[in-house]
Amino acid sequence: MNLLGDAHLRTWTLRFVALLAADPQAQLAWLGERELETESVVEEVELLCRISEGLAERGAVEPENLRDLQAIGRCLAEAEAVCRVPLWANALVTDPVWDAIRPLARQFLLTTLGDWRQPLPRPLHPHTGDR
Structure with a gap:
């Protein structure tokens, strides 16, 4: 068991789910001018689900949280x-799947942390080529 790695993955999961749980206005504000592709978000969710299965096997995520x-x-x-x-x-305001995911994400955070209202992850700045 890699405690440091598991802790990092658990934190990443909580931050990403906090973004999924946020109100649409907060999600849009978090996005700002970034052009994040819907496909990328879907891939992140699929990845976090797979990672969480391993975290649950190692005891870093509770079984009820994994179900959420x-x-x-x-x-x-x-x-x-x-x-x-x-x-x-655009998908956040037109595709009802994100409205269906929001309460599931909130339930996960409520079960895991006791409150679904969590700080959103720090936005990543788009790569500009400057260092």
Whole structure:
């Protein structure tokens, strides 16, 4: 068991789920001018679901929390053409799957941390070529 690695993955999961749980206005504010592709968000959710299974096996995620994350993954998997709107900012306001995911993400945070209202992750700045 890699405690440091598991702790980092658990923190990443909590931050990403906090973003999924946030109100649409907060999500859009977090996005700002970034053009994040819906497909990238879906891939992140799928990855976090797979990672969480390993975390649960190692005791870093409780089984009930894993069920909540798996429900998010199933919701995305069941949605037809979830990536039909290329930019996530546009999908947030037009695709009902994100409205269905929001309460699942909130339930995960409520079960895990006792409150779904969590700080959003720091936005990543787009690569500009400057260092």
